[in-house]
Amino acid sequence: MKNVVIIYWSGTGNTEAMATGVMDGAKSENVNVRLLNVGEAKVEDVLKADAVALGCPSMGSEQLEESEMEPFIESISDAIEGKDTALFGSYGWGNGEWMTDWQERMESYGARVIEDGFIINNEPDEDGIKKCKELGELLARA
Numbered sequence: 001m002k003n004v005v006i007i008y009w010s011g012t013g014n015t016e017a018m019a020t021g022v023m024d025g026a027k028s029e030n031v032n033v034r035l036l037n038v039g040e041a042k043v044e045d046v047l048k049a050d051a052v053a054l055g056c057p058s059m060g061s062e063q064l065e066e067s068e069m070e071p072f073i074e075s076i077s078d079a080i081e082g083k084d085t086a087l088f089g090s091y092g093w094g095n096g097e098w099m100t101d102w103q104e105r106m107e108s109y110g111a112r113v114i115e116d117g118f119i120i121n122n123e124p125d126e127d128g129i130k131k132c133k134e135l136g137e138l139l140a141r142a
């Protein structure tokens with residue numbers, strides 16, 4: 001059975017709610033799904049997976065969260081090559097630059113980013129959660 005792993009960082013729960021939506025969508029496609037906070041994730045989790053979803057809000061100044069997510073993303077630069085990948089995250093007041101930069105970076109590592117990085121302003125509403133589920137379904141079928 002296909003293995004999907006969802007790895008995220010979230011400070012106030014918005015990206016975590018998105019991650020749960022992605023998980024629910026992927027689960028509906030009859031695949032193995034693991035949801036991991038980045039603090040408990042290892043490079044092996046990416047290596048073992050057939051498809052990977054990564055979630056992080058815009059932090060710093062249009063950057064990934066610097067203490068856990070940034071070093072983790074650096075650490076999977078080889079492991080992610082050739083993997084179907086979905087990116088998502090919440091933001092506050094910016095223009096989504098962190099996500100376009102992040103997507104370019106993952107593509108430069110050889111990740112097969114299946115859709116443009118999915119961003120939601122602050123807390124996801126019902127429609128936002130639905131879109132997260134759709135992203136999870138798409139990733140599970142990729």
Ligand SMILES: Cc1cc2nc3c(=O)[nH]c(=O)nc-3n(C[C@H](O)[C@H](O)[C@H](O)COP(=O)(O)O)c2cc1C
Nearest residue numbers: 010011012013014015057060062090091092093094
């Ligand atoms: C320290 C800090 C820096 C932030 N920097 C940005 C930013 O550069 N651009 C932006 O759009 N939002 C920024 N935000 C807002 C967060 O992206 C937003 O609150 C998001 O919903 C947090 O997601 P989370 O609940 O998953 O932590 C920042 C928030 C914090 C706490």
